[in-house]
Amino acid sequence: MKRIFGLMLVLIVAFSFAGCDFDEKSIRSIYDRAIPQEVTKDFVLPRGAYAPITYTSSHPDVLEISNLYDVKVNQQDEDVIVTIEARVKSAFKIFEIKVLKKGSELTLKEQADLAFEKLNQMFEESISRETLLPNEIDNILFDYELDSYYKSFSLVRKFDGTKWLVPILNSTPSKDAVKLRVTVANETDEYIPTYYLNVSYVYDSDNLLPQEEIFLSLGMDFKFYSRGSARLYLKDNDTLDFTYQGDQENVNVAIRLPATSFDDDLTIYNNTLYVKTLLKNKTYYIIVSVDIDGITQEFRVFIEKSNIE
Known part of the structure; x- marks a missing residue:
């Protein structure tokens, strides 16, 4: 019985110290520079990180605190130095705020x-x-x-x-x-x-991005285009030149194979895709980059072998 009582006493003391520690932590967590040094308009005081903080104003007619953290500023004919106390139980900090006189510019x-x-x-x-x-x-x-x-x-x-x-x-x-x-x-x-x-961001399929319009104007027989991806059905030995032929300035189109390369079946040279022998029931893809005036979008073009000879 004595052992149980002793254990309970230890727990009570531990929780008491923990509570004090939270009080100190809440006060220490206030970043001093987050308290404005000068004000002309209403502002909000920092909240407690571990426990609610109670703020009091030395001049409540000048800085009026409500809802714990909301401060209404009532400017006077002259500058007024107001002392703000931040307190959680016995732990506290003191700050000074200058309320600038009426007509002062915003800080x-x-x-x-x-x-x-x-x-x-x-x-x-x-x-x-x-x-x-x-x-x-x-x-x-x-x-x-x-x-x-x-x-x-x-x-x-x-x-x-x-x-x-x-x-x-x-x-x-x-x-x-x-x-x-x-x-x-x-x-x-x-x-x-x-x-x-x-x-x-919300994708708008009715108003395509400029890069999408360039991509779709490349003269390829893209199928099933949807938000940056499309499909091509190709035959062995097909050749596709992805060079941009339009008259819009500052446009650059480039193609590349993914990191998982398909070199045995596809090759790229001078922005042209060369098809060797495509396997049926295998999906390939290339990446097409469209840059307009420094802004790039990438498109995935999935490639399958065409059933049409």
């Missing part, structure tokens, strides 16, 4: 927040083709990176410095979404966070 972070809101609104609807990512909104300069590796999107920088978000045609439809890290050019000491932009 750089506030300008960046508003510019990102506009950027986010541009991508509320799904995109259906390659899309230019704006370098600047309201004098705020943006740069973009993919948040992680995506098979369904690529980020292309053209020679003119513009960045384009390019959905990949033959990606898995269920994964046609991407998260972009958006950073702001900042030469000041003011903290500007990294923003995250979510973009989704």
Whole structure:
């Protein structure tokens, strides 16, 4: 009995220390620079990573906190320094925020927040083709990176410095979404966070991409075209030249065999496909790349032996 009581006592003490540890962790998790040093408009305070944080304001008539984290800014005729206390039980941190007087210009972070809101609104609807990512909104300069590796999107920088978000045609439809890290050019000491932009893509078969139109204009007897893939039925010793013959500028078409090569049956030379002897009941394929002004889409062309002699 004494042993059971002792074990329970140890567990109670352990849980008590764990609770204190979570309090400390929540307070320590607040990134100091995420608390704005100067403000002119309403903002949101950081949430607790491990437990809810209670914030109190030394001047609630100037910085009014509601719903734990929402802060309403009431500017005064002069600048006011407000002390904010962040607390989880006995653990706490103190911050100072300067509320700029009426008529003050927005801070750089506030300008960046508003510019990102506009950027986010541009991508509320799904995109259906390659899309230019704006370098600047309201004098705020943006740069973009993919948040992680995506098979369904690529980020292309053209020679003119513009960045384009390019959905990949033959990606898995269920994964046609991407998260972009958006950073702001900042030469000041003011903290500007990294923003995250979510973009989704919906393939529109009624409005083909320019690369699709070029691909389908190559003069091949493609069958069953669907979102970046098509089929050809060929005979032994057929020869197909994939050189682009149109008059559109900045177009380049190239073909290649996949890593799993079919050299014994197919060869490529000078953008021309040479068919040797095709086996029946075997499916081959080649990859056709269509580049227009620096933006490339790849097409898989599956090849089977024709039953027509």
